[in-house]
Amino acid sequence: MNKPFNPPALPFIDLQAQRHRLGAALEEAILKVTRSGAYILGPEVFELEAQLAQFCGAGEVVTCANGTDALAMVLMAKGVKPGDGIFCPSFTFAATAEVVAWLGATPVFVDVDAETFNLDTASLHQALRTATEKGLTPRGIISVDLFGQPADYEPIEAFAAAHGLWLLSDAAQSFGATYKGRRVGTIGTATTTSFFPAKPLGCYGDGGAIFTDDAALADILRSLRNHGAGSDRYDNIRIGMNGRLDTMQAAVLLQKLTIFEDEIVQRNLIAERYNLALNQVAIVPNLPPGVTSVWAQYTMRVAPDRREALAAHLKAAGIPTAIYYPIPLHRQKAYAHYPSAGNGLPATEAIAREVISLPMHPYLDLQAQNHITQAVVECLSN
Template identity: 50%
Template sequence: MQFIDLKAQYRKLKSDIDSRIQTVLDHGQYILGPEVAELEDRLAARTGAKHCIGCASGTDALLMAMMALEIGSGDEVITSPFTFFATGEMIALLGAVPVFVDIDPETYNIDPVRIEAAITPRTKAIMPVSLYGQCADFDPINEIAARHGIPVIEDAAQSFGGTYKGRESGNLSTIGCTSFFPSKPLGCYGDGGAIFTSDDSLARRMLELRNHGQDRRYHHTSIGINGRLDTIQAAILLAKLDVFDEELAARQKAAATYNKLLKDPVQAPVVRDGYTSPYAQYTIEVDDRDAVQQALQRAGIPTAVHYPVPLHLQPVFRHMNLGEGGFPLSERAGERVLSLPMHPYLEASQIVQIAETLRRVVADVTTVTK
């Protein structure tokens, strides 16, 4: 059993993917070839954002978004401590300070009620993370940001394809950033990402930043990076985009089956009314996670933990002196979350097998610990 079955997806899409790649090999425009612009147009149309800028990774997307907003040394960016490291890493890389706000324990996303108290004169952006696929609660976040004149960057690395009150993830704030890492709901065969905005000035700035800060060849108006999306990766994404809605429906069907079968023994994901999730991960909470995970492994069921150590407890941020207990909801989640196999080609019989095994394992672990 595969945790994420990219081989099954490739078998289904092989002719389209191979044809797209061959076209790139034939025309030879490996950097910023026509497939990149085609992908950007399709992604912008899908989200409703005016601009899409393809880039080398979701991490670079976050970096360029903050560079475009001129975030630098001594500035503060409000974000969640319960996320992949890149969210805080890119803030710190620019010399800014990540200011953490604890999560909503049901959605694992930043709690809007806690944000305003974290705003200071040095706050230059709010960066909510749309974790596991479900969007953060953007209406109150955007309202708070507007009152204080602060831009909002959505870290949508896991939520592309999800919606919030009828709007697409990636187009919910000033800038949206996503990832096309292979395991994402829409993933390429390497690193890749995209940035979305409807602000013409920011779009122009990020286009320059991704190509060494140049507005035309050999004319550099700023210090940028090499953040370009490879043409071959764009071609692969175009082939996958043709079946993306079908795959989203399959993911949501799988999640619904999981929810039905796991209603009692574990804390299943909560997707709130008005939201849809692409289920980048199907993440539950369990007691005695290590014992449960080991028992599932012995039964041939792969699992993963996203993410065991919140950012404020990472060694590199030790100098911030935040320590254990500072963000108790994030810390509790880090100790309890467990992600189960999730992909569009997961068969109903496999979900039944996983659920039945999990129910048995949880019962056994509970008996042993009593």
């Protein structure tokens, strides 16, 4: 009896291919740090901050230990406290709302646009009414750039300005993208990102950064990441945290930054091929005019009753998939008691049942791309 053919599994994100490309330069950068002994806030950290600022055009960059700390530090710097209402999407990873709850404030969940997966300004108006009815003081907005594509910031910025709110752009998945000529990192009161290994620009552990043009805010953030230090490490002028980026991770990111632009180009070419091959069998992600994406994930929508079968079919073909995010935050046990805008979040509810993500990384060759798209078409055409 012939054994069934089991094709080798493709990686969902291939970090080893990237490591081989960087080669000896990456290894030498790591060794340099180990030899120096400057493991905390070494020179590579400050070099990375300068290069990140140059890359996106931000006036100030403050690196930190991870993307969650980056969000929390901005909220701490803005004095977020109990009784404050912070508007954020429910269709996102928990960290976005988690940091609001850490500080005793209330996340008010807002719906997203079903086409872009990003914050819906119309729902922001409903969230404002909901917050007021709950006796909350509206303070700010955390807008998440999901899957690599910036949110539609012009109406969000106008809403924030009209109601005296600060705007924090959660760009954990979108650093390197642009919105109408502006690089991510130059939008809002501040922008945060994550350097988790699977991100488009990721390190070999945890890492994060905050971008702002507000020099005074940046000074507070630098204090917060180092236990609220003032003139020296034993002069604590505010309550802070241990939120520093390791020098080793900065060294890795400096090397990865040298090829980042080229990787973004490759990600976009892959997304274009996916869209061309799959637009007849699924709802594929199309970018609005004036917006670019770094395609942290390639996420399409399929009928809810086909998603499980598609994932199983692709798994059998050696193709991994993922679902971001199967349970919106407002449905999760830890967050279900927090308010949602208006009478519910219909777009969020719908897309959580429909989304599925395919392998996406700059080293996905044409043969692998064809294998993936053919398997998707084969399943969804039946």
